[in-house]
Amino acid sequence: IPINNITQQINDTRDSNSRPKTCSRNTVNLTGLFDSIFQHYDKQLLPSDRGVDVTLEIHVQDLSSIYEPTADFELDLMYSEIWFDPRLIFNNYSICLTNLTLKSHTRNRLWTPDTCIINSKKAEIHKSPSENTFVIIYDNGMIWTNYRMRVKAPCVMDLKMFPFDKQRCSLIFESYSYNSEEVKLSWHRDPVTYMNPVNLPDFNMIGHRTTNVRVKYPNGDWDQLKITFYFKRRIGFYIFQAYFPTMLTVISSWIGFLLDARSVSARITLGVSSLLALTFQFGSLLKHLPRVSYIKCLDVWMMM
Structure with missing residues (x-):
């Protein structure tokens, strides 16, 4: 997984000297652990009565196209969320086990912040050959989810200076089910990374900007995380x-x-x-x- 920033954050939360140097996962009863931590778990309840802090990060694999007639762009990305759920702490279960990796179908047993790309025209999780998602539960209650997605989202096209124009395209993340009192969204300290430099035939990417805003709806306030990509047209x-x-x-x-x-x-x-x-x-x-x-x-x- 190329998202090094989150793994570093996870490592920072634990004492590396607290584990013995010789441990075998084969000695751990994973089925028993799984049944134990989910025995009284209710995914309908928030992990905390004071709200949940959810950190987001994206890793852009490929930004493939900007299509002017429909004013949208397409990109492939790895989208990560991280939060704490104290109900899933299992650091007393085994000194040899620091995390529990779940398959995609077991994700439905967890409480999740229900974040979505609220302005997407189309978004789908890659399935090659199986669904490209994972969930890791760490022994201190930290949960890390990751999705590999393909997204089509809108661009704000201003063509007055065409073909010497600059354009911007945005992704907006929001919790679909929980307001800002229940789920507080924030960007990771290094929120956007790229697998390779963005190379488009018509545009040069000149940068990006991340923002965190609070939007008022009739039924409350919601946190929104926005990333805007900026492009300059190639005139050749x-x-x-x-x-x-x-x-x-x-x-x-x-x-x-x-x-x-x-x-x-x-x-x-x-x-x-x-x-x-x-x-x-x-x-x-x-x-x-x-x-x-x-x-x-x-x-x-x-x-x-």
């Missing part, structure tokens, strides 16, 4: 596919001034051909953009 494609071709088309139309004044048909043909070429070039670029009603930089260039 548009220089060679828009600006250079239109410049050459306009320059070629000037040949009409060199033709004999009596060559009316040739001059008309050249002028109409140049106009049609500009119209085709403009249309081929606009078909990949949303139908906005304001003027863009490219519109000004074409009209000139």
Whole structure:
């Protein structure tokens, strides 16, 4: 698991000298432990009457595309949550066992903060070949859950400066079931990491920003964690596919001034051909953009 920050936080909460150096997990009755800690466990109840602090972290595996016509982006990420549930402490059960790893289907026996990506258009957990999730319960009651997901979420498209524009796309995390008095969300100290540098054909990623806000709903306040990715468009494609071709088309139309004044048909043909070429070039670029009603930089260039 590439999320080193959370593992370091977990290690910081325990005394590394408290365990003997020679232990075997085979000597531990895992079934008995599992039955013991869940014997009187009620997943409908909060772990604490004073609310639960939940820490979030994401690890971006791949940010694959930004699609302008629908104003959204897609990315693969590992999404981690960590919180304490004192009902699951088992440090007195065995000195040889420091954590208990659960399969994905047993996650349903735990209380969870029900966090979701509230602004996602589509989100799904990878299943290759089985569901890519895990739950680890540590002996001090700390719970770490991780999901490997593919998410499609919206971008705020402002195309006034197109193709010299900058765009931003966001993910918003929120507990779907619990308000801020019950579940308090916060980012980890290093909330966002990347497996590889983001490399998109149309955009350069110029950074990200994480924020923590409290949103008022009719039935209470909810904590929201937001991460915004910032992108700057690469203009190389548009220089060679828009600006250079239109410049050459306009320059070629000037040949009409060199033709004999009596060559009316040739001059008309050249002028109409140049106009049609500009119209085709403009249309081929606009078909990949949303139908906005304001003027863009490219519109000004074409009209000139």
